[in-house]
Amino acid sequence: MPSARDLVYGELRRRLMAGAFLPGEKLREERIAKELDVSRTPVRQAIERLEADGLVKRDGRRGTVVLGWLDRDIDEAFALRLLLEPYAAGVAAQRATPAEIDELEAINRGMKAAAESDDADRVDRVQKLNNRFHHALLAAAQSARVRSLVESLLDLPIIIGSFYFYSHEDMLRSVEHHRDIIAALRAGDAAHAETAMRFHLSATHLLFRGQRKGKAPARG
Incomplete structure (x- = not known):
């Protein structure tokens, strides 16, 4: 409990x-x-x-x-991720080693297990594993330049905690998005990897914006 x-x-x-x-x-x-x-x-x-x-x-x-996090700050962070992370996924599809792809799959299995658990810390575990997944994908792209550009966006406090908005179904849907990305990497399909990552990030941004619009508890 x-x-x-x-x-x-x-x-x-x-x-x-x-x-x-x-x-x-x-x-x-x-x-x-x-x-x-x-x-x-x-x-x-x-x-x-x-x-x-x-x-x-x-x-x-x-x-x-x-601390201040305005809607425009969040929109800008996602806009930058949508420019850079699909590219990183496409590059990873061409450069990732089998061991790196296996690591991504293991992280995603752990994320699914955490999402399906009844543990009190399951949201913390899911968000940490999700963050690890995205960092591991950047590492698999084997580009120091891309990694340096994107890592700071992944570690923004407002982005890291996005899973506090997620329902159980939302978490499992994110796991499925990751599976699509992993499948593209295994196939060496850069175009599919880019498309899957873009869809994943767009869905995340849409969910984030929905929770920020008109659903916040009233202040009294």
Whole structure:
């Protein structure tokens, strides 16, 4: 069963990513604790994790404030990924070794197992494995230049946590997208790899935008 800290962290992370708090807005522990019906301790612990994630920042005078991630920032990050990652996938289809493709498949199997589990940390595990998958694909492209351009986009705090929006079905759909990409790599089909990656990222962006539009919890 998830701890109170994990439940508070998951809820606050979803709200932050959905744009429920304005950039620069102060997170008030007492109000959050009352709203979520918990003590202030798990709220404080959750906020510490959010600070480590790069989503909030402690300000000595103001307390904890929300860092700014506007819709345009997210759209730009996905636009850049859509330009670069399909190309990386196409190059990987031409250069990846069998061992590198096997690693991608193993990561994706782990992601599926995590998504299907009832573990309290399953979302954390899924998002970490997803991040590993995309980094491993970049490595398989065997291009230091492409890798340096894309890695910073993969590790943006707002991008890493996208799985806090995902339903069980969304997670499994992402696994299937990865399978399509892996199949293209095994076939050495650069065009298919590019198309599969572009579809995967477009679907992710669409889901992200849907959660940011009109579905954020109201602030009172």
